[in-house]
Amino acid sequence: MAEDDASSYPPIEPSTFDLIVIGTGLSGSILAAAASAVGKSALHIDPNPFYGSHYASLTLHEFTSFLTAHSAPLPHPNTQPQFQIENNDYIVAELTTHTLYSDIEVTVHDPEALGNGKKFNLDLAGPRVLYRADSATELVVKSGIEQYMEFRAVDGTMYVGSSEGRLDAVPDSREAVFKDRTMSLKEKNQLTRFFKLVQSHLDATEGDETARISPEDLDGPFADFLNKMRLPEKIKSIILYAISMADYDQDNLHDDNYVLKTKDGIDRLVIYQKSVGRFNAPGAFLYPQYGQGELPQAFCRRAAVKGCIYVLRMPVLALLMDKTNEQYKGVRLASGQMVFSSQIVLDPCYNFTSPIYSRPRIRREKVARGICIIRKSLKPDSSTFVVVYPPRSLHPEQMTSVRVLQVAGNLNVCPSNMYVVYFAFLCFDADQGKRLLHTTMSALSSLLADENSEDSSSSLPEKTGTSEPSILWNAFYIQELIKVSTRVSPIYFS
Amino acid sequence: MGTGKTSIVLRLVKGQFYTNLESTIGAAFFTQILSLSEATVKFDIWDTAGQERYHSLAPMYYRGAAAAVVVYDISNKDTFTRAQKWVQELEKQENLNLVMALVGNKSDLESHREVAAEEGDQFAQQHGMIFVETSAKTTLNINDLFYQIAKRLATVSPPPRSSSGISNFQDNKSQRKFLCCSG
Numbered sequence: 001m002a003e004d005d006a007s008s009y010p011p012i013e014p015s016t017f018d019l020i021v022i023g024t025g026l027s028g029s030i031l032a033a034a035a036s037a038v039g040k041s042a043l044h045i046d047p048n049p050f051y052g053s054h055y056a057s058l059t060l061h062e063f064t065s066f067l068t069a070h071s072a073p074l075p076h077p078n079t080q081p082q083f084q085i086e087n088n089d090y091i092v093a094e095l096t097t098h099t100l101y102s103d104i105e106v107t108v109h110d111p112e113a114l115g116n117g118k119k120f121n122l123d124l125a126g127p128r129v130l131y132r133a134d135s136a137t138e139l140v141v142k143s144g145i146e147q148y149m150e151f152r153a154v155d156g157t158m159y160v161g162s163s164e165g166r167l168d169a170v171p172d173s174r175e176a177v178f179k180d181r182t183m184s185l186k187e188k189n190q191l192t193r194f195f196k197l198v199q200s201h202l203d204a205t206e207g208d209e210t211a212r213i214s215p216e217d218l219d220g221p222f223a224d225f226l227n228k229m230r231l232p233e234k235i236k237s238i239i240l241y242a243i244s245m246a247d248y249d250q251d252n253l254h255d256d257n258y259v260l261k262t263k264d265g266i267d268r269l270v271i272y273q274k275s276v277g278r279f280n281a282p283g284a285f286l287y288p289q290y291g292q293g294e295l296p297q298a299f300c301r302r303a304a305v306k307g308c309i310y311v312l313r314m315p316v317l318a319l320l321m322d323k324t325n326e327q328y329k330g331v332r333l334a335s336g337q338m339v340f341s342s343q344i345v346l347d348p349c350y351n352f353t354s355p356i357y358s359r360p361r362i363r364r365e366k367v368a369r370g371i372c373i374i375r376k377s378l379k380p381d382s383s384t385f386v387v388v389y390p391p392r393s394l395h396p397e398q399m400t401s402v403r404v405l406q407v408a409g410n411l412n413v414c415p416s417n418m419y420v421v422y423f424a425f426l427c428f429d430a431d432q433g434k435r436l437l438h439t440t441m442s443a444l445s446s447l448l449a450d451e452n453s454e455d456s457s458s459s460l461p462e463k464t465g466t467s468e469p470s471i472l473w474n475a476f477y478i479q480e481l482i483k484v485s486t487r488v489s490p491i492y493f494s
Numbered sequence: 495m496g497t498g499k500t501s502i503v504l505r506l507v508k509g510q511f512y513t514n515l516e517s518t519i520g521a522a523f524f525t526q527i528l529s530l531s532e533a534t535v536k537f538d539i540w541d542t543a544g545q546e547r548y549h550s551l552a553p554m555y556y557r558g559a560a561a562a563v564v565v566y567d568i569s570n571k572d573t574f575t576r577a578q579k580w581v582q583e584l585e586k587q588e589n590l591n592l593v594m595a596l597v598g599n600k601s602d603l604e605s606h607r608e609v610a611a612e613e614g615d616q617f618a619q620q621h622g623m624i625f626v627e628t629s630a631k632t633t634l635n636i637n638d639l640f641y642q643i644a645k646r647l648a649t650v651s652p653p654p655r656s657s658s659g660i661s662n663f664q665d666n667k668s669q670r671k672f673l674c675c676s677g
Contacts, residue, residue, distance in 0.1 A: 009549075010547075012548075290554075294554060310547075310548060310550040412557075
């Protein structure tokens with residue numbers, strides 16, 4: 001209950017577990033469910049008053065206050081991580097928190113239309129969808145959490161956007177290629193031939209080397225392979241950035257880590273194609289009713305059903321290490337209680353130093369995210385769909401794909417007369433990220449404007465200023481992605 | 495020992511009572527169909543799986559629930575206080591059609607009674623709730639509780655919508671989800 005805080009909780013019983021998971025984000029929740037399913041005793045704690053951590057879906061008010069609260073280091077008695085020896089048993093490594101969000105801009109254009117904001121379930125980690133044929137969906141089915149959830153098809157197909165304000169449907173199957181009206185007959189033949197080639201590669205039996213793509217090609221860049229197949233630029237771009245979802249500009253790479261290899265590109269293409277039409281629904285994607293935040297909730301419920309103990313609103317202050325053998329032993333909670341476990345998983349926002357373990361090495365990338373709430377669909381004929389803007393399609397500085405997801409009231413994420421649009425891309429620099437967020441926003445706004453002008457094409461082309469604003473609310477923010485590599489064996493980061 | 499949420503559900507669904515039932519782990523939901531003259535009501539009963547212990551119930555429990563049963567133990571005053579807080583929590587969820595029932599369980603423990611029936615009844619009336627005292631042990635009022643809920647559901651709830659989405663990947667889920675809370 002809201003008025004309760006951690007100090008009013010009864011002590012956690014028992015006080016020793018096989019596993020303690022801090023943070024109810026998606027990965028932490030899956031781990032808690034998996035550990036509980038195989039009979040391990042688990043304690044799952046979150047400092048927030050809600051489930052989902054960085055994967056939560058929140059009301060308008062919760063959303064803004066979460067971002068604001070996490071854009072500055074959480075108040076902590078000590079600003080620097082410290083360690084000291086407490087009584088004679090443990091070495092105490094105090095935990096501090098990383099700042100994961102920055103450059104937050106929230107603009108409310110029409111407060112009246114938004115009301116109290118409780119009808120919104122906004123994803124912190126949008127845009128996210130599930131491929132119907134990938135391992136995440138398999139996990140949803142196998143773990144049994146699908147009995148707690150409902151999913152809907154993202155009903156529109158995928159589109160590729162361009163700076164001229166066009167949205168072209170991705171020709172993702174032979175049928176779609178056939179129906180497509182933007183490609184020439186020659187381009188259609190080339191694409192069909194490419195799909196056939198991939199199919200025969202996959203169907204080829206062991207030893208049948210003629211039908212298979214050569215190992216050198218499989219290990220090489222997918223972009224080179226597509227060039228070798230002499231696919232035109234436009235189709236190459238669709239395959240790379242829409243169907244295979246490459247993050248980085250594959251023609252302008254200065255880091256080998258960002259190359260999409262042919263074998264990975266083909267794997268993704270296959271997942272995409274298998275996803276199309278699975279569960280007898282259009283498109284390739286699924287989206288959960290009430291937002292992505294339902295997934296961690298469902299995994300947590302699964303874990304609880306198998307005995308995992310849940311405590312929200314409980315900050316964790318310190319890690320406890322055994323003084324004699326220097327091994328991780330447990331944690332000290334904000335309630336003052338110490339709880340122990342053989343393994344621990346920490347939310348990525350926590351940081352610590354210890355005399356024994358070297359400081360984890362952290363590689364930081366950023367993801368720039370934007371959300372807007374609009375009154376009209378970006379596409380008049382569809383309410384939920386995905387758009388990809390390939391690198392450099394919006395701006396010469398755009399080095400990564402911008403992905404967009406529109407969802408609607410039928411998913412219980414907003415009132416029925418509104419739409420929520422999520423967009424995001426990877427970036428290295430916050431300023432650059434912010435500029436591109438604004439560029440993306442104007443590209444999306446121009447889609448809305450086009451639609452309006454079509455509606456009133458007969459008269460008054462310029463007088464749109466008196467009408468209601470089509471964008472009701474928008475938020476931009478930059479999120480740190482933390483990748484940790486550490487030699488500390490008993491400590492993992494979720 | 496808890497207030498007897500799981501015992502109430504097991505008594506309804508299986509007609510059994512277990513002494514020393516451990517704190518709930520295990521059961522996710524139970525299904526029971528009750529036929530009234532007005533309608534047939536299928537209950538999908540969600541147990542709280544212990545997540546209520548540290549006030550950590552997920553919004554998932556409240557969503558789409560048609561009814562909520564809040565259970566306290568008549569021989570334990572603290573559970574009644576907590577039950578009242580749960581009722582307030584449920585009222586905050588803006589689920590206007592939610593049918594709520596307050597249940598004083600363990601009415602067989604009359605000699606240890608700490609909460610008078612009138613207290614429960616009065617609180618329930620103030621909040622527009624069904625009120626009964628039950629004993630999962632002796633079966634007292636268990637069926638009556640669910641018949642009362644079914645009756646009220648048949649009058650307040652709109653008929654189940656047919657879902658056009660992908661429910662569960664399999665069959666369409668019943669719309670009459672229903673949960674059990676406790677003090």
